Amino acid sequence: VQLVESGGGLVQPGGSLRLSCVASGFTFTSYAMRWYRQARGKEREPVATISGAGGSTNYADSVKGRFTISRDNAKNTVYLQMNSLKPEDTAVYYCSNLLSWGQGTQVTVSS
Secondary structure (H helix, E strand, O other): OEEEEEOOEEEOOOOOEEEEEEEEOOOHHHOOEEEEEEOOOOOOEEEEEEOOOOOOEEEOOOOOOOEEEEEEOOOOEEEEEEOOOOHHHOEEEEEEOOOOEOOOEEEEEOO
16 A cells, blocks of 8 residues: 655645645545644644545544545545645645555645
């Protein structure tokens, strides 16, 4: 199993980023996918989840209305569109098939 995240970076408050995670080594459509994040000194927390077919999504209260999770099963890729970013969104973001993890991508929200 391999999960490779990309798209992180430095953005000003109020800005947007789109994270991508390319998956391989398992039957992508059979797995729900989840984005987690871990801020420095804090525990890893779930951010957003999407079902295997993409028809069902769930979000942490802290990101509802700002973040959107989606997937392209033809490309074995899951996305996280992040809008209206806040400094408290600063963290390493990881994608997961609920069994394995990627290496993470750093998102820093700062002016």
